[in-house]
Each structure stands twice: as structure tokens, then as C-alpha cells.
Amino acid sequence: MATFKEFRNNVKPNWCPGCGDFSVQAAIQRAAANVGLEPEQLAVISGIGCSGRISGYINAYGLHGIHGRSLPIAQGVKLANRELTVIASGGDGDGFAIGMGHTVHAIRRNLDITYIVMDNQIYGLTKGQTSPRSAEGFKTKSTPEGSIETTLSPLEIALSAGATFVAQSFSSDLKQLTSMIEQGLSHKGFSLINVFSPCVTFNKVNTYDWFKENVVNLEQFPDYDPSNRVAAMTKIMETNGMLTGLIYQNKQRQSYEDLAVGFRSEALAKQDIKLSREEFDKL
Numbered sequence: 001m002a003t004f005k006e007f008r009n010n011v012k013p014n015w016c017p018g019c020g021d022f023s024v025q026a027a028i029q030r031a032a033a034n035v036g037l038e039p040e041q042l043a044v045i046s047g048i049g050c051s052g053r054i055s056g057y058i059n060a061y062g063l064h065g066i067h068g069r070s071l072p073i074a075q076g077v078k079l080a081n082r083e084l085t086v087i088a089s090g091g092d093g094d095g096f097a098i099g100m101g102h103t104v105h106a107i108r109r110n111l112d113i114t115y116i117v118m119d120n121q122i123y124g125l126t127k128g129q130t131s132p133r134s135a136e137g138f139k140t141k142s143t144p145e146g147s148i149e150t151t152l153s154p155l156e157i158a159l160s161a162g163a164t165f166v167a168q169s170f171s172s173d174l175k176q177l178t179s180m181i182e183q184g185l186s187h188k189g190f191s192l193i194n195v196f197s198p199c200v201t202f203n204k205v206n207t208y209d210w211f212k213e214n215v216v217n218l219e220q221f222p223d224y225d226p227s228n229r230v231a232a233m234t235k236i237m238e239t240n241g242m243l244t245g246l247i248y249q250n251k252q253r254q255s256y257e258d259l260a261v262g263f264r265s266e267a268l269a270k271q272d273i274k275l276s277r278e279e280f281d282k283l
């Protein structure tokens with residue numbers, strides 16, 4: 001069985017020292033090993049941004065795609081080879097600005113892939129512009145007077161789009177983050193894991209200390225029930241989106257692959273089950 005070190009290749013990450021993305025990479029490696037994967041059973045597909053480089057640093061199949069398009073590629077990979085475990089990854093700009101249309105529809109499509117967003121609330125690769133996740137009043141070169149737009153809430157959007165797995169974590173909490181990724185990989189359907197991953201170079205507001213002070217760990221609420229969608233939405237709103245842990249999981253809904261006619265008939269063919277035309281049409 002592969003160890004987490006076997007999911008590391010020999011490419012040296014060129015993230016800035018202290019960038020949260022290092023921990024996200026470590027958590028992906030640990031989670032992949034902990035759920036019993038081998039490197040050749042995993043594909044990591046990323047978009048554009050500092051975080052998008054992650055697919056080049058993990059010893060697995062990988063593709064560093066184009067801006068905002070990690071999800072169409074990841075879904076194509078999964079549909080072409082259902083045996084692969086597929087992780088899509090990228091930043092908040094990649095997934096929640098240019099890629100938001102894909103994100104919403106991938107969520108409601110519910111293919112069995114895990115989407116890990118490294119949310120630093122800024123555009124890091126292009127040297128610090130306001131992102132959809134930046135707070136109102138956030139000042140950068142693109143909003144020198146402070147952002148006047150509402151901050152986008154990916155957790156609320158995911159829940160309202162019919163997500164079957166929504167989690168959030170913080171790159172400093174490696175134990176929780178690894179557990180969330182493990183649970184996402186084990187979930188049969190689309191898993192969104194939003195990760196607060198500080199940009200130490202350009203975001204001087206949402207720092208490690210700021211996140212430590214502001215995250216609200218779900219462990220504080222022992223009676224919280226992650227299968228209750230209304231409670232999940234309420235708790236997200238009550239905590240201003242700073243909740244970490246497994247926020248929502250629907251284990252009942254089947255994944256896209258299990259519902260798609262072509263795949264189901266293919267699976268039946270593998271088992272040498274012959275269907276009449278009438279039976280086939282009912283699939």
C-alpha cells in the first residue's frame with residue numbers, strides 16, 4: 001500500500017515560503033494514502049492560479065488545465081475512466097469567478113469527484129487583485145477605494161445547487177483538512193471542500209492569525225447533524241461562512257455515473273445481464 005510520501009514527486013513547489021497551499025498538498029497526499037489509493041489510481045486536475053500548480057507536484061496522473069476549467073476536464077476524465085479517483089483543484093478566483101458556471105453545474109450533476117478549492121480571498125498569481133471571495137471594503141490594486149461588491153458565499157451556493165457533500169477547512173489544521181479530504185474521496189458523488197489557504201505575500205488582511213481568530217470549528221456543536229440541509233444553511237449564515245468541518249452530506253442521492261443510462265447498461269453488460277428493449281428503456 002502506498003505511503004503519503006509516494007504521492008510526492010521530485011518537482012520542488014515554487015509557492016512562496018509560508019503559502020497555505022503547501023499544507024493542502026500534504027493533506028491530499030495523506031488522504032490519498034489513508035483511503036488506500038495507489039498513485040496510478042488517482043488523477044489531479046487543476047486550473048490556473050498559484051494553487052493550480054498543485055497537479056504538477058503530486059505523483060499521480062495530472063493535468064494543469066486552463067483558467068476556470070478544471071471541472072469540465074475532471075468530469076471528462078471521470079466519465080472516460082470510472083476506475084480513477086479524480087480530484088479537481090484550484091483557487092477561489094479560478095473556481096468562483098471565471099469557473100463559477102462550471103462549479104454550479106458540476107455540483108448539481110454530482111459526478112463522483114472531489115473538488116478542493118484553495119481559498120485565499122485574493123488573486124495571488126497575478127500579484128494581488130480583489131477576488132469574489134474578498135470582503136467588502138478590501139483594498140487592492142483593482143479596488144483601491146475598497147471593494148463595493150458583496151462577498152460570494154460558495155457554501156451557500158453549493159447547498160442551494162443541490163450539493164451532496166460540502167466541507168470547509170483551514171490549511172493550518174492539517175488533521176481536520178486531511179479528514180475532510182478523506183471523507184470527500186470516500187463520498188459517492190461530488191464533494192466540495194473549500195480550504196482557507198492564506199496568501200502570505202499579497203493578502204495582508206486574511207492572514208493565518210486572522211483565520212485562527214475567525215474560523216468556527218463544527219466540533220463546538222456536538223449535536224450538529226450534517227445530513228440536515230436547512231440546519232447546514234442556517235449554521236453557514238450564522239457563522240458568516242467561517243464554519244469548518246463536514247457541513248453537509250447527502251448519502252442517499254446517487255452519483256451521475258450511477259444514474260446515467262449508458263453507464264448503467266455498460267455495468268450490466270459487464271455482469272453479462274441481458275435486457276429486453278422494454279427493460280432497457282426503463283433504465
Ligand code: SF4
Pocket residue numbers: 014015016018019020021050051120124125198199200201202
Ligand atoms: Fe501562495 Fe500568495 Fe505566493 Fe501565490 S503569491 S504562492 S498564493 S503566497
Ligand code: MG
Pocket residue numbers: 049091092093118119120121122123124131
Ligand atoms: Mg485566490
